[in-house]
């Protein structure tokens with residue numbers, strides 16, 4: 434059975450992009466693969482969050498992962514900081530990665546914006562991510578399109594390590610959905626929908642109520658034409674709506690476009706599809722919030738299971754390096 438690992442930062446409210454780009458695949462594929470899903474709170478430290486907020490978001494992240502359908506009986510759900518081998522392996526890998534390759538990471542360049550005050554942890558962030566993946570000998574890593582380059586680095590580090598120190602790590606592959614791998618912000622359709630973008634009207638949060646979802650979709654930025662056509666470069670706003678509808682309905686976004694003669698009708702159908710898709714998630718999250726003892730137990734058991742696998746891999750890697 435193939436191994437799967439992926440991660441999400443507890444850096445804010447989860448949104449439609451996280452769901453369509455990642456969580457939905459996680460919950461669909463958990464039945465076919467041995468799955469590990471990690472709430473990467475150490476990664477979230479790279480932007481200096483408020484400690485109380487980080488703690489709360491970490492627990493809320495677990496609630497949402499259960500609400501989107503991860504089943505703790507078959508998937509291991511855990512918090513990164515509870516498995517000490519993550520930063521330990523990250524250090525070993527940092528001693529194999531080069532400044533040059535980390536400097537090429539576009540996410541770092543975007544987030545750092547050339548500032549000297551940016552945290553060193555943001556620079557080494559992709560190496561910690563590689564450690565997350567390699568510790569579990571993951572074959573497959575389901576992520577949104579924005580993580581493609583980080584995955585390439587994880588593969589490169591695994592190959593390099595194996596070449597230098599012996600066959601220790603499985604070389605992982607990215608699994609990126611065909612539709613909605615990069616959901617764009619509804620107000621700024623040239624930027625991806627993001628937890629940290631501070632664009633409340635452009636971001637559909639998984640816990641938004643029906644009315645908020647409807648309003649945000651209806652106010653989504655489109656363009657001054659009237660033709661409904663799938664063309665991400667020329668018509669990013671409309672194409673994003675078609676991608677969302679395609680992902681929600683299992684249909685091809687370009688084909689869907691033919692059925693519409695107005696933006697209004699398209700928006701109305703997108704809003705309805707998203708409302709229907711998210712309603713059960715919201716209901717389940719509400720139930721779980723009343724049962725935080727269960728959530729805590731899931732994380733405790735998840736950390737124990739994760740630790741078993743991670744400690745075995747770490748021991749092999751450290752030994753191979755002469756530690």
Ligand code: ATP
Nearest residue numbers: 442444450454455576577614615616626627628629
């Ligand atoms: P931040 O804004 O804090 O960087 P984020 O919203 O990008 O966060 P992450 O925690 O970094 O979310 O990512 C969790 C998963 O969701 C990743 O697999 C990522 O690729 C995916 N993802 C994030 N944003 C989108 C998006 N707009 N469209 C599709 N997938 C996305």
Ligand code: LTN
Nearest residue numbers: 438439440441442473562565566
């Ligand atoms: N960098 C990722 C989050 C992340 C991750 C991982 C994803 C951290 N560790 C391991 C997949 C596998 C992000 O920002 N989306």
